[in-house]
Amino acid sequence: MKKGLQWKLILTLGVTALSIFLFFPPKDKIKLGLDLKGGIHLVLQVMTDDAVTIETDQEIARLQEQLKKKNITFKTMVKGDAGKFTIQGLGLDQEAGLKGVLDESFQEWDYSFLGDTISLQLKDPTVRYLKEQAVTQALETIRNRVDVMGVSEPMIQRQGMAGDRIVVELPGIEDPDRVKSIIKTTAILEWKLVRAGPAPDEATLLASTGGTAPEDAQVVKGDPNREPGFYLLDRVATVSGKDLRTVRRSVDEWNSPAVSFSLDPEGGRRFEKATGENIGKQIAIVLDNRVISAPRVESVIPAATGGIIRGRFTAEEAEDLVVVLKAGSLPAGIRYLEERTIGPSLGADSVRQGLFSFFLAIISVMAFMIIYYRMSGINAIVALILNIVILFGALAYFRAALTLPGIAGIILSVGMAVDANVLIFERIKEEKELGKGILNSIATGFARAFSAIFDSNLTTIISAVFLFQFGTGPIRGYATTLIIGLTANMFTAVFVSRLIFDLTVPKTARKLSI
Amino acid sequence: MRLFKTTSIRFMKYKYVALGITILIILAGALNIVFGKGLKLGVDFGEGTLIRVMFKAPVSVGDIRNLLGEVGLGNSIIQEAGKEGREFQIRTMEVISTKEGPELESHEKQANAVISALRGDDGQTERAAGQMDLNGVDRRTLAALLETQFPGQGEGLADKIIGRRTTTGIYSEFAQLSEAGVGPDVVSFLQGKTYLGKLTILSRETVGPQVGKDLRSRATRAIIWSLIGMLVYIAFRFRLANGVAAIFTLTQDVLITLTVYSFTNREINLPIIAGLLTIVGFSINDTIVIFDRIRENQKNLRKMPLEEVMNLSLNQMLSRTFITSGTVLLTVLALFFFGGKVINDFAFVMLVGTIEGVYSTVYLSCPFVLFWQNLFKPTKGSRR
Numbered sequence: 001m002k003k004g005l006q007w008k009l010i011l012t013l014g015v016t017a018l019s020i021f022l023f024f025p026p027k028d029k030i031k032l033g034l035d036l037k038g039g040i041h042l043v044l045q046v047m048t049d050d051a052v053t054i055e056t057d058q059e060i061a062r063l064q065e066q067l068k069k070k071n072i073t074f075k076t077m078v079k080g081d082a083g084k085f086t087i088q089g090l091g092l093d094q095e096a097g098l099k100g101v102l103d104e105s106f107q108e109w110d111y112s113f114l115g116d117t118i119s120l121q122l123k124d125p126t127v128r129y130l131k132e133q134a135v136t137q138a139l140e141t142i143r144n145r146v147d148v149m150g151v152s153e154p155m156i157q158r159q160g161m162a163g164d165r166i167v168v169e170l171p172g173i174e175d176p177d178r179v180k181s182i183i184k185t186t187a188i189l190e191w192k193l194v195r196a197g198p199a200p201d202e203a204t205l206l207a208s209t210g211g212t213a214p215e216d217a218q219v220v221k222g223d224p225n226r227e228p229g230f231y232l233l234d235r236v237a238t239v240s241g242k243d244l245r246t247v248r249r250s251v252d253e254w255n256s257p258a259v260s261f262s263l264d265p266e267g268g269r270r271f272e273k274a275t276g277e278n279i280g281k282q283i284a285i286v287l288d289n290r291v292i293s294a295p296r297v298e299s300v301i302p303a304a305t306g307g308i309i310r311g312r313f314t315a316e317e318a319e320d321l322v323v324v325l326k327a328g329s330l331p332a333g334i335r336y337l338e339e340r341t342i343g344p345s346l347g348a349d350s351v352r353q354g355l356f357s358f359f360l361a362i363i364s365v366m367a368f369m370i371i372y373y374r375m376s377g378i379n380a381i382v383a384l385i386l387n388i389v390i391l392f393g394a395l396a397y398f399r400a401a402l403t404l405p406g407i408a409g410i411i412l413s414v415g416m417a418v419d420a421n422v423l424i425f426e427r428i429k430e431e432k433e434l435g436k437g438i439l440n441s442i443a444t445g446f447a448r449a450f451s452a453i454f455d456s457n458l459t460t461i462i463s464a465v466f467l468f469q470f471g472t473g474p475i476r477g478y479a480t481t482l483i484i485g486l487t488a489n490m491f492t493a494v495f496v497s498r499l500i501f502d503l504t505v506p507k508t509a510r511k512l513s514i
Numbered sequence: 515m516r517l518f519k520t521t522s523i524r525f526m527k528y529k530y531v532a533l534g535i536t537i538l539i540i541l542a543g544a545l546n547i548v549f550g551k552g553l554k555l556g557v558d559f560g561e562g563t564l565i566r567v568m569f570k571a572p573v574s575v576g577d578i579r580n581l582l583g584e585v586g587l588g589n590s591i592i593q594e595a596g597k598e599g600r601e602f603q604i605r606t607m608e609v610i611s612t613k614e615g616p617e618l619e620s621h622e623k624q625a626n627a628v629i630s631a632l633r634g635d636d637g638q639t640e641r642a643a644g645q646m647d648l649n650g651v652d653r654r655t656l657a658a659l660l661e662t663q664f665p666g667q668g669e670g671l672a673d674k675i676i677g678r679r680t681t682t683g684i685y686s687e688f689a690q691l692s693e694a695g696v697g698p699d700v701v702s703f704l705q706g707k708t709y710l711g712k713l714t715i716l717s718r719e720t721v722g723p724q725v726g727k728d729l730r731s732r733a734t735r736a737i738i739w740s741l742i743g744m745l746v747y748i749a750f751r752f753r754l755a756n757g758v759a760a761i762f763t764l765t766q767d768v769l770i771t772l773t774v775y776s777f778t779n780r781e782i783n784l785p786i787i788a789g790l791l792t793i794v795g796f797s798i799n800d801t802i803v804i805f806d807r808i809r810e811n812q813k814n815l816r817k818m819p820l821e822e823v824m825n826l827s828l829n830q831m832l833s834r835t836f837i838t839s840g841t842v843l844l845t846v847l848a849l850f851f852f853g854g855k856v857i858n859d860f861a862f863v864m865l866v867g868t869i870e871g872v873y874s875t876v877y878l879s880c881p882f883v884l885f886w887q888n889l890f891k892p893t894k895g896s897r898r
Contacts (some may be wrong), residue, residue, distance in 0.1 A: 011618075032657055035856065037860075043725055047725075052545045066614050070556040071733050072729070099744055174719075175652050183518065183878045201888040225798075228873050264536035265612050266593040281623075286789050293891055294788060308559035321649050326886070332789075335721075336722070337721075337722045338720065338721045338722055338725040339719070339720050340717070340718070340720070341638055341715075341717060341719070342585075342716075342717045342719075343566075343714070343715060343716045343717050344678065344680045345568075345680045345681065345682070345683045345714075345716060346566060346679060346683075346717045346856070349683070349854055349855075349856075350855075350856040350857070353852060353853055353854030353857070354853055354856075354857055356852055356856060357849045357851075357853040357854070357857070357878075358848075358849075360563045360848040360852060361845035361848035361849065362845075364844045364845075364848065365841045365845060368840070368841060368844065369841075372837065387608035391756065404784075404788065404856060404857065404860070405784065405785065408785075408788040408789060408791070408792045408860060409788075409792075411792060411845060411846075411849070412792045412795045414845070415796060415838070415841065415842045415845065416795075416796075416799055418838065418841045418842075419799060419803075419838040419841075422517075422837045422838050423803065425833055426831075426833050426837070427832045430830070448810065451806055452802065452803045452806035453804075454804060455748075455802050456749055456798065456799040456803055456806075458747065458800060459744050459748060459798055459799075460795050460798060462740070462743040462747050463741070463743055463795075463798070464740070465656075465742050465743070465790070466736060466739040466742075467736045467737070467740050467742045469736070469739070470732065470735050470736035470740075471732065471733065471736035472728075472729060472732050472733070472736075473805075474784045474787070475733060475787065475788075478788050478791055478792075480836035482795070484769075487670070489764060
């Protein structure tokens with residue numbers, strides 16, 4: 001054997017062994033996409049404006065407090081769009097004082113005076129920062145919730161040009177509705193003192209206060225399944241989800257599912273004070289702006305003991321509430337843009353039939369190659385199998401999931417691999433017919449066919465690279481298998497196929513089975 | 515063995531005829547798409563909900579339409595997906611569009627309406643009696659139920675039962691439970707505690723308007739860039755004429771395939787896009803292989819006019835064209851007949867594209883190069 005051939009042989013065997021090692025055992029190493037495996041695919045949008053609105057609310061409250069301290073008077077503050085508000089009816093000669101406050105502790109705001117009205121606008125970098133924060137936090141929270149649910153191999157990623165979209169892929173989920181509601185719950189939990197209610201409608205509720213809610217109170221609806229009706233609550237929460245230290249599923253004294261909680265020292269003290277001052281009154285537990293329970297305070301709840309949330313829960317609802325409370329609340333609302341639930345049996349069916357037809361196709365192509373090219377056909381088959389082996393090895397290495405469009409990519413690369421061999425073999429036949437010797441025909445056949453194979457493979461690779469770069473999920477899946485398959489093709493169809501000829505055709509050959 | 519001995523078909527003689535046929539087909543497609551049935555954008559690129567359901571017993575499309583008609587969704591697209599009349603694909607059409615806000619929720623409500631309409635009052639009495647739907651229950655709940663009667667075996671039994679359900683999709687009768695490998699005691703226990711719901715939801719996909727729009731624009735952008743990439747590379751390796759001809763050829767490959775597609779009842783979904791991309795891949799491959807041979811022959815036969823060189827090259831490559839397309843066709847046929855419902859649309863597109871691709875390689879790319887060369891040939895003229 002020639003020395004050059006030895007190295008070529010070692011390289012080929014090495015690549016084969018490495019690829020097999022990479023994807024073996026295939027059941028564990030080759031990840032299947034959701035379209036083949038079943039699961040949930042969700043695209044959510046974080047309502048980043050929410051975060052800016054919350055910030056605006058807090059800043060308005062902070063400004064009011066500071067102006068009060070400095071005795072700066074004004075008629076009212078009016079909230080505009082997210083990140084905007086105006087101060088109206090500023091007292092005479094107080095412009096300088098207000099400017100001082102704004103310049104000193106409200107540097108994130110641009111302001112402009114127009115008579116006694118001042119417009120404030122949150123600066124762009126701050127708005128961007130807040131929105132960015134909201135998405136990052138939402139991502140983190142969703143990740144936590146998914147972790148607490150114990151889903152294996154979840155995929156949670158940011159996406160979209162504005163960067164406010166999150167893609168969640170959860171393979172093999174059986175109960176999609178539950179997962180969706182867990183992910184979507186904002187989970188802002190607050191304890192607020194009840195001033196009035198429950199009443200059947202808003203008018204009855206507000207009859208005693210003259211038809212409108214007082215400045216420091218708000219009307220909150222009860223959860224229709226738990227505490228129907230309308231409540232008038234304090235605007236400021238006594239304690240909130242942020243003060244929680246532990247939450248756990250438990251049962252109340254009638255053995256119904258409930259959630260027990262304990263508070264951190266600071267929240268505990270506030271809770272103790274509030275319960276002490278309001279014995280006999282109701283305190284509402286508000287989840288995402290819906291009253292889920294409004295128990296009457298019977299005695300002081302000491303800081304260290306914590307308490308229990310009773311909301312006429314089913315066992316599952318109680319458990320889900322624990323999940324969302326543990327994982328923390330979302331900083332902004334979430335909206336679903338897309339959701340796909342592929343049941344496991346559809347996926348299983350696809351895989352089974354897909355594999356069957358794929359193998360059927362490969363085998364019939366191989367049979368054709370042997371019938372048509374005889375011994376040389378075996379050569380092509382080896383190259384083809386090696387191509388597929390390398391492809392799966394690379395898929396396992398890059399941890400790319402195999403999807404339906406991915407299979408399309410494999411079909412194209414297998415097709416082009418066969419084509420490469422056909423090109424070479426047909427060329428060898430042509431050269432033979434011109435009366436060239438066997439070895440010469442083989443050498444010229446490969447040399448002449450090479451430019452066509454190279455150009456066509458490279459053109460397709462170029463287009464696949466662009467598709468990968470600019471395309472979304474499914475198109476990327478297609479591009480991935482195609483790029484890998486065609487790169488492998490250049491190696492197997494040209495290099496390996498030639499090597500097999502060199503190894504098997506003797507120098508003195510007078511005939512070639514092709 | 516050779517498919518064709520030396521042939522000398524004068525392919526280029528028929529270039530105008532071919533051009534006429536191409537234009538006719540595309541025109542028919544354009545007319546059909548614009549004025550006729552049109553292309554139906556699937557749930558991936560439009561918006562709405564796609565539900566795949568499997569029934570316990572065969573039903574007809576008419577039955578389903580009647581059920582949906584009762585809740586005002588009778589105009590949904592209903593397609594039979596399996597062969598036994600038990601599997602259907604339902605796409606709701608009535609799109610509720612509000613300006614901003616919960617569009618997806620409205621689609622979801624619609625999907626729920628479809629499902630509850632299909633279910634009707636099935637299982638109501640059983641549920642009232644505390645039984646659960648064996649065709650809908652999840653592994654955990656089933657395991658818990660079985661654990662009450664068969665301590666320590668709940669998990670294993672549930673695995674078997676759900677596993678069998680995953681393979682077949684639905685249980686039609688309790689007798690099938692024994693095929694899952696559980697004992698008669700388990701079967702009779704479940705008969706008392708569960709019932710078999712009349713349908714199961716295989717998949718459910720809802721796409722909101724923003725995402726549909728986004729997907730469309732991103733797919734378009736990706737395709738335009740990849741076309742530019744190919745054009746530049748081919749122009750660099752061959753001539754500009756070849757680059758333009760290749761792009762022209764694959765464009766018409768896609769157009770003809772879409773034309774054929776527009777006459778079927780199928781929708782444009784992501785698998786179709788994958789299929790079209792694959793056709794483009796094969797088309798560009800074929801075109802380049804021919805161009806390569808023309809390039810080579812031109813070097814050796816400098817005196818021969820381009821048209822003759824093309825004829826010669828096409829004849830030389832005839833065996834290869836048919837063998838390669840034939841093997842691809844074999845693959846695609848296997849996918850089409852045995853690939854299952856998810857792959858079927860993809861395979862259909864490939865089937866059309868592969869057959870059409872043979873024709874386009876011979877009759878589009880080459881004549882186009884000729885036309886282009888004639889149009890922009892230097893005034894001196896190298897042709898006769």
